[in-house]
Amino acid sequence: MNRRASRATISDVAKAANTGKTSVSRFLNGEQHVLSASLKQRIETAIAELDYRPSQMARGLKRGRTRLIGLIIADITNPYSVEVMSGIEAACRARGFTLLMCNTNNEVDQEQHYLNLLSSYQVEGIVVNAVGMREEALSQLQQSLLPMVLIDRKIPDFSCDVVGLNNREAAIQVTQHLIEQAFHAILFVTEPLGLVNTRHERLEAFYAVMAQHPGHVAEQAEVAINDSARLDAVLKDYARRNAGQRCAVLVVNGALTLQVARSLRRLGLSWGGDLGLLGFDELAWSELAGVGITTLKQPTWQIGYSALEQVIKRIEGDDTPPQEQVYSGELIVRKSTIFGP
Helix, strand or coil, X not given: CCHHHCCCCHHHHHHHCCCCHHHHHHHHCCCHHHCCHHHHHHHHXXXXXXXXXXXXXXXXXXXXCCCEEEEEECCCCCHHHHHHHHHHHHHHHHHCCEEEEEECCCCHHHHXXXXXXXXXXXXXXXXXXXXXXXXXXXXXXXXXXXXEEEECCCCCCCCCEEEEECHHHHHHHHHHHHHHCCCCEEEEEECCCCCCHHHHHHHHHHHHHHHCCCCCEEEEEECCCCCXXXXXXXXXXXXXXXXXXXXXXXXXXXXXXXXXXXHHHHHCCCEXXXXXXXXXXXXXXXXXXXXXXXXXXXXXXXXXXHHHHHHHHHHCCCCCCCCEEEECCEEECCHHHCCCC
């Protein structure tokens, strides 16, 4: 009979080594010092011959540990999320954890499905990078008592660790840059604000800086990421009303910056020519888009890495009050904001 026809069990190893399962368990759990040399050799030989591979999940559950971390992400196609996930995965490898990634694809129905799935796998902690996640879903997460960290998001009356960008500092920096480049009017384009704190914080800091410069014109527009018709209309009207003077568009995130760039192309308007353009998030195409686009680069990899480290601290028993850990961004200036008068 071919012993490898089916997956070998610990009982098979014990039988082949002519010993009991307890001795095999001790061998596998690093208690080999209590076994005789000949017994250790028999067990080692049996494991090799049977190609026995113990279930890490089962072993972990016996110890009350799975070494699994869950990640709920809103959109895996978003470059920001990919960089964050890379940092999380690197921290998992460094600390001996395995990452289970769930992409909701911005679909509300998937949130509950993945929450239940991660619970069934008995993950030890969760990182949430899902701006579109419903409040009730997040509340259920909180009630689960699992160690959890939110990335780039704070929820009112939701006590949880948060890691992300220093949004106020970053928005002040980019707005001041545009003013220093002599732009008279600045349009802040954002996705619908909702309860997303990152959008509110960036917009509020933008207005705070603009208020310090009388005579400058501050405007805002809320546009859904897939509403190209409305975006075209907003930008066309803005460019028409500010024809002949230096005006710029400040965009709340990288995904929307791409849509703005596409819209300007459709309208026959050029950034670095007809108007200035600056977007949060550094994307690979930013420097390749004809005249490069000025961006506010976030330390996304570090944000992900730090979020995972914070989860592990909670897993290991850190019971200090929830904290917000913020990082500074880096302004990368390109020709889209430094063209001549």
